Amino acid sequence: MAEKDLATDTLPEECLLEHSKSAASTRAATETTAKEKTTKETIRTEKPKRKYPLERLRNIGIAAHIDAGKTTTTERILFYSGIVHKIGEVHDGAATTDWMEQERERGITITSAAISCEWTNKGGLFPGASHAINLIDTPGHVDFTAEVERSLRVLDGAVAVFCGVAGVQPQSETVWRQMDKYRVPRLAYINKMDRTGADFLGAVEDIRGKLGGNAHPLFLNMGAEDQFKGLIDLLERKAYVYDESDPNGMKFDVIDIPAEYQAVAEKYRAALVEALANVEDRIADKFLEGQEISTEELRQAIRKATLEMKFIGVIPGSSFKNKGIQMLLDCIVDYLPSPLDLPPMHGECDEKTVDIVPDDSHSPVGLVFKLMTDPFVGKLIFYRVYTGVVKKGMVLYNPRTRKQERVSRLVLMKANDRIDIDQACSGEICALIGPREVVTGDTLCDKEFSVCLEPPTFPEPVISMSIEPKTKADQEKLALGLQRLAEEDPTFRVTSNAETGQTLIAGMGELHLEIIRDRLFREFKVEADAGRPQIAYRETITQKAEGEGKFIRQTGGHGQYGHAIIKIEPLERGKGVEVVNEIVGGVIPKEFIKPTQDGLMEGAQNGVVAGYPVVDFRARIVDGSFHEVDSSELAFKMAGIFAFKEAMKKAKPILLEPIMKVEVTTPDEYQGDIMGDLNRRRGQIQGMENKGSTTIINAFVPLEMMFGYATDIRSLTKGRASYSMETSHFEQVPANLLSKIVETASRAPART
Ligand code: GDP
Numbered sequence: 098m099a100e101k102d103l104a105t106d107t108l109p110e111e112c113l114l115e116h117s118k119s120a121a122s123t124r125a126a127t128e129t130t131a132k133e134k135t136t137k138e139t140i141r142t143e144k145p146k147r148k149y150p151l152e153r154l155r156n157i158g159i160a161a162h163i164d165a166g167k168t169t170t171t172e173r174i175l176f177y178s179g180i181v182h183k184i185g186e187v188h189d190g191a192a193t194t195d196w197m198e199q200e201r202e203r204g205i206t207i208t209s210a211a212i213s214c215e216w217t218n219k220g221g222l223f224p225g226a227s228h229a230i231n232l233i234d235t236p237g238h239v240d241f242t243a244e245v246e247r248s249l250r251v252l253d254g255a256v257a258v259f260c261g262v263a264g265v266q267p268q269s270e271t272v273w274r275q276m277d278k279y280r281v282p283r284l285a286y287i288n289k290m291d292r293t294g295a296d297f298l299g300a301v302e303d304i305r306g307k308l309g310g311n312a313h314p315l316f317l318n319m320g321a322e323d324q325f326k327g328l329i330d331l332l333e334r335k336a337y338v339y340d341e342s343d344p345n346g347m348k349f350d351v352i353d354i355p356a357e358y359q360a361v362a363e364k365y366r367a368a369l370v371e372a373l374a375n376v377e378d379r380i381a382d383k384f385l386e387g388q389e390i391s392t393e394e395l396r397q398a399i400r401k402a403t404l405e406m407k408f409i410g411v412i413p414g415s416s417f418k419n420k421g422i423q424m425l426l427d428c429i430v431d432y433l434p435s436p437l438d439l440p441p442m443h444g445e446c447d448e449k450t451v452d453i454v455p456d457d458s459h460s461p462v463g464l465v466f467k468l469m470t471d472p473f474v475g476k477l478i479f480y481r482v483y484t485g486v487v488k489k490g491m492v493l494y495n496p497r498t499r500k501q502e503r504v505s506r507l508v509l510m511k512a513n514d515r516i517d518i519d520q521a522c523s524g525e526i527c528a529l530i531g532p533r534e535v536v537t538g539d540t541l542c543d544k545e546f547s548v549c550l551e552p553p554t555f556p557e558p559v560i561s562m563s564i565e566p567k568t569k570a571d572q573e574k575l576a577l578g579l580q581r582l583a584e585e586d587p588t589f590r591v592t593s594n595a596e597t598g599q600t601l602i603a604g605m606g607e608l609h610l611e612i613i614r615d616r617l618f619r620e621f622k623v624e625a626d627a628g629r630p631q632i633a634y635r636e637t638i639t640q641k642a643e644g645e646g647k648f649i650r651q652t653g654g655h656g657q658y659g660h661a662i663i664k665i666e667p668l669e670r671g672k673g674v675e676v677v678n679e680i681v682g683g684v685i686p687k688e689f690i691k692p693t694q695d696g697l698m699e700g701a702q703n704g705v706v707a708g709y710p711v712v713d714f715r716a717r718i719v720d721g722s723f724h725e726v727d728s729s730e731l732a733f734k735m736a737g738i739f740a741f742k743e744a745m746k747k748a749k750p751i752l753l754e755p756i757m758k759v760e761v762t763t764p765d766e767y768q769g770d771i772m773g774d775l776n777r778r779r780g781q782i783q784g785m786e787n788k789g790s791t792t793i794i795n796a797f798v799p800l801e802m803m804f805g806y807a808t809d810i811r812s813l814t815k816g817r818a819s820y821s822m823e824t825s826h827f828e829q830v831p832a833n834l835l836s837k838i839v840e841t842a843s844r845a846p847a848r849t
Contacts, residue, residue, distance in 0.1 A: 370384060559800055637667065
């Protein structure tokens with residue numbers, strides 16, 4: 098593309114006008130000449146020399162159900178691409194991506210580490226071309242779906258890892274749905290083909306049946322369980338047989354498909370061609386006319402259909418036994434998208450939507466998708482550059498805080514090493530060091546092209562507990578630690594009760610909060626006592642209402658005068674809170690609108706039913722009045738709080754509780770007991786499925802009734818049933834339980 102100012106190309110005209118106007122006035126008003134110079138120098142850069150052209154970049158996530166083998170697979174990818182030189186095993190706690198201590202101890206990956214590596218496919222669509230692959234290892238535990246969600250937001254493609262024995266498990270279903278939501282093209286990797294009971298084709302069927310994915314094998318497994326020897330390449334009609342004398346799986350022989358596999362290979366090759374003909378016109382024409390379709394054409398069709406989300410290629414392997422990883426890497430390069438293959442990212446600029454496309458000559462725009470406190474360098478800000486180039490020393494603008502902050506260092510994460518780099522170009526992922534007031538979901542851009550990318554959406558926390566330091570002297574350290582952790586993790590919230598001074602933390606599950614406590618201890622050296630986990634209830638309204646708030650003190654001295662009238666109405670479940678200013682004619686002066694809104698939001702922090710946060714409503718500020726001398730920000734904030742409380746009381750408020758989606762897998766003989774028990778827990782059975790001699794039961798159960806379920810199900814079934822659960826939605830608390838919750842809440846007024 099020609100070197101030109103793409104900002105002018107991508108912005109709608111009106112928006113651009115507004116934008117340059119505001120830029121000019123800001124410059125005139127606030128910037129010093131020297132500063133302006135720096136900013137100017139740093140924005141319209143020459144196109145820098147990229148190490149990898151955009152089309153040779155793959156930003157890939159690896160997502161799966163816990164234990165399916167993401168960590169092992171990531172580890173192997175790093176090994177085969179030459180980043181680590183020794184294979185680390187998850188079970189001995191040496192895996193490179195699991196670098197947080199607790200993760201090592203627990204053997205689960207709870208934070209997404211962004212790691213860069215390189216791979217060259219010797220054959221395929223881009224023979225001999227070296228590609229940069231940025232890998233995001235996403236967590237698999239149900240408590241951390243927000244982590245998965247936030248990494249999917251910045252990825253271009255993904256590998257969904259399934260266990261060859263278990264097939265599609267509940268968490269893989271959740272991740273799959275999240276990938277659909279963010280339209281992430283993907284490949285499926287069926288891991289653990291060496292395990293007893295591994296069934297590659299069964300897993301492929303499962304993906305089709307349960308997830309509705311148009312999944313087809315690109316390779317078949319040669320043997321399974323302890324006879325899993327290698328892979329059969331359906332496109333090349335070759336077999337790759339691993340050399341068992343090389344434990345690292347570096348060596349494999351490329352041979353003709355052995356006679357006993359030929360028929361099955363031809364059958365699945367034909368099915369693959371037919372599947373591609375169904376989604377790709379060019380293949381369809383040749384297929385119908387009975388013409389030969391070249392391997393190259395098939396590959397092109399797979400790439401196109403994968404990018405269009407019409408096709409999912411499936412690869413068998415065993416990461417643990419070092420088989421199949423090289424083929425998976427080849428497929429990542431060949432079939433998953435580069436940043437150029439994706440639709441433009443949307444951003445908001447002066448209340449208008451603008452498209453952001455990757456271009457190195459544009460001023461930089463990127464999204465913060467993860468924060469990590471690093472013991473050596475402080476705050477690492479994981480950042481995806483959507484357009485432009487971010488350079489070391491550059492000043493970036495945060496539209497949320499309206500502040501500019503300097504990027505003192507830029508680093509690439511290569512396993513546990515940080516490699517300092519001078520610049521990160523569009524499409525790339527890096528970590529920034531320097532900016533302080535940044536939270537996950539922030540956009541960092543150039544001040545003169547101030548744009549807000551859509552931040553990822555995060556679920557509401559469902560569990561809360563009180564927390565206090567073991568020694569009073571640690572109070573400050575605790576507050577600092579909690580603040581840091583909340584910045585990193587948008588599903589973790591901290592609130593404090595003004596009356597009792599009690600601090601409450603809220604998150605996605607018991608494990609989530611346990612890990613937070615652990616991190617407080619390890620990273621911030623604060624030992625904290627926690628209360629019993631409590632349900633994080635929510636409140637909402639069921640009808641429209643109006644409320645008036647007055648905060649008027651006019652006796653003696655400087656008075657106070659704030660007065661606002663608001664209207665509130667219910668919104669659909671999950672829509673959050675909207676506050677709209679409809680004041681006309683300056684009945685509330687402009688400078689007091691924001692304080693009124695703030696007051697309203699503060700009022701909504703403690704609903705009138707039992708003091709829980711109020712969600713899913715729209716509030717409109719419609720009227721009010723002011724006093725020339727006595728009006729102040731504080732007075733309008735108080736008026737906002739009072740107006741909200743009054744309106745909410747009249748709007749038939751209700752209490753909401755979190756409902757979990759629970760899946761129990763049990764031997765048939767315990768099916769009745771499990772169902773009876775779920776019913777006692779106020780469960781609503783959604784469906785049952787028989788698989789051999791096991792039954793899978795799906796139900797919605799209030800979280801309140803799920804405490805201690807792990808122990809109960811074990812004793813009910815002699816340890817033979819297993820279950821998993823995730824937050825599904827919020828529902829109204831039944832009337833007969835309401836008074837008990839309200840009563841408990843009134844005894845412990847702090848909540849979140
Ligand atoms: P994650 O939770 O998805 O990150 O899964 P891990 O990579 O931590 O793997 C979970 C467990 O499965 C570990 O004990 C691994 O050693 C084991 N595992 C991973 N891949 C394979 C495989 O291909 N075959 C077998 N038999 N075990 C595997």
